[in-house]
Structure formats: C-alpha cells, structure tokens
Amino acid sequence: MPRGGQSRISIVINGDRVEVPAGITVAAALFNLGITALRMSVSGEPRGPVCAMGVCFECRVTIDSRPHQRACLTAAVDGMHIQTASTS
C-alpha cells in the first residue's frame, strides 16, 4: 500500500480521474486538490465549504448525477463521479 499503508481510491472530478485516500470526505478531497469553488450562487459567485459539518449547505455538488449533495458529509467512494461549480 502507498503512503504508509493508507489505501487509495479512484474518483472522477469534473471529468478527471484522480486518486484520493480511502475514507476521505468529498469536500476534503476537493480541497486537497485545490478546488475550493464547489458551486455558484444564483448571482454567479463561487461558493465553497464554510462549516464543514452539514449546516451551511455551501458545499453542495453533484455526485453520481444527484445534485445538491453536501460534500462535507459525503465520504468519497471508489468510482464516484463528482461535478462542481454547478448553478444549483
């Protein structure tokens, strides 16, 4: 196993396949990759995680074609497809 025994999984973010640590949240995986704008506000401003505990809903992304999923509460799963910066 790479990196001191920590297993890795493969997910697809905005069409790009990446490897992330198993057990990581979607929000943490995106943050680690430098992706901080997860959605767009109705006025077109980029929005990202604020509370990281499921309260603010600013981290909503589309996961496996399901919109409005809170990235901070969702564990990344091997093969998961994530779309960020939607207008939803």
Ligand code: FES
């Ligand atoms: S960061 Fe607040 S709900 Fe996810």
